[in-house]
Amino acid sequence: MTADELVDVEIRLLLEGLQQVYGYDFRDYADASIKRRLTQWLAESPFETFSQAQSRLLREPELFVSLLQGITVNVTDMFRDPSFFRTLREQVIPFLKTYPFVKIWHAGCASGEEAYSMAILLNEEGMAGRYRMYATDIDEAVLAKAAQGVMPITEMQRYTRNYQKSGGTASFADYYTARYDRAILAANLKKDIVFAPHNLVADAEFGEMNMVLCRNVMIYFKPALKERCLRLFDNSLLPGGFLCLGLKETLERRKMGDHYDELVPGSRIYRKRYG
Numbered sequence: 719m720t721a722d723e724l725v726d727v728e729i730r731l732l733l734e735g736l737q738q739v740y741g742y743d744f745r746d747y748a749d750a751s752i753k754r755r756l757t758q759w760l761a762e763s764p765f766e767t768f769s770q771a772q773s774r775l776l777r778e779p780e781l782f783v784s785l786l787q788g789i790t791v792n793v794t795d796m797f798r799d800p801s802f803f804r805t806l807r808e809q810v811i812p813f814l815k816t817y818p819f820v821k822i823w824h825a826g827c828a829s830g831e832e833a834y835s836m837a838i839l840l841n842e843e844g845m846a847g848r849y850r851m852y853a854t855d856i857d858e859a860v861l862a863k864a865a866q867g868v869m870p871i872t873e874m875q876r877y878t879r880n881y882q883k884s885g886g887t888a889s890f891a892d893y894y895t896a897r898y899d900r901a902i903l904a905a906n907l908k909k910d911i912v913f914a915p916h917n918l919v920a921d922a923e924f925g926e927m928n929m930v931l932c933r934n935v936m937i938y939f940k941p942a943l944k945e946r947c948l949r950l951f952d953n954s955l956l957p958g959g960f961l962c963l964g965l966k967e968t969l970e971r972r973k974m975g976d977h978y979d980e981l982v983p984g985s986r987i988y989r990k991r992y993g
């Protein structure tokens with residue numbers, strides 16, 4: 719057995735142990751990506767091998783939390799992929815406006831930027847007070863950050879450009895207050911978002927959603943886990959509801975693909991068929 723194959727065995731044993739001890743199951747995450755993340759964590763840890771780390775990881779929950787944060791990729795942006803938000807504004811919001819009240823689920827919301835971008839969009843389109851958002855993630859540390867709604871001030875120029883590219887015409891600076899090196903988001907953007915822990919591997923659906931966004935999360939999963947997530951989203955969505963994936967993700971070749979039509983080719987915004 720080569721040294722690399724031995725590492726694969728150690729990783730399999732470690733993931734099995736974590737599942738049994740903490741109930742977090744990463745065995746259906748894509749092999750190459752989880753190996754890369756774990757190897758990076760190991761290089762920054764005091765341990766030389768996964769076997770060495772394993773006994774401490776299974777006994778020390780704080781150490782497991784640091785590993786969890788190493789496994790999850792929390793990269794996100796305000797108005798990430800501005801063309802996606804432009805399509806939402808032009809093609810999706812007009813449908814949503816026909817409902818008295820809408821419910822939206824952001825699955826894998828990281829530090830909340832996607833949900834806050836959506837709140838800006840909905841408020842600008844006259845839907846203030848007519849929506850509730852559920853923004854969930856497996857990583858509770860990143861959720862705590864999300865709930866604060868505080869971002870580095872250095873990002874604001876880039877976020878302003880994204881906002882403008884997405885079709886925003888207001889002054890982006892009106893949505894936050896600058897304080898030293900931080901930007902504090904306006905309270906009216908936060909008040910209708912509920913941040914909560916939810917694990918796509920194990921937890922149940924959210925009922926009666928008009929829209930589910932799960933962008934740039936399933937790229938880290940094996941096909942069987944992608945199918946599980948899509949079933950979960952399908953069970954959560956009302957007929958006529960919208961499912962939004964990341965630009966590198968697709969419903970093609972997925973069982974659920976037959977129940978949906980892509981709104982604009984390449985947009986990765988899918989509408990659930992009636993019946």
Ligand SMILES: C[S@@+](CC[C@H](N)C(=O)[O-])C[C@H]1O[C@@H](n2cnc3c(N)ncnc32)[C@H](O)[C@@H]1O
Nearest residue numbers: 790792794826828855856857917918919933934
């Ligand atoms: C790259 S971020 C995507 C953030 C946002 N959706 C976007 O596109 O900007 C991926 C997020 O998925 C979360 N995640 C990973 N596995 C998950 C799981 N099993 N259940 C829920 N969230 C998960 C990670 O913690 C991370 O915050």
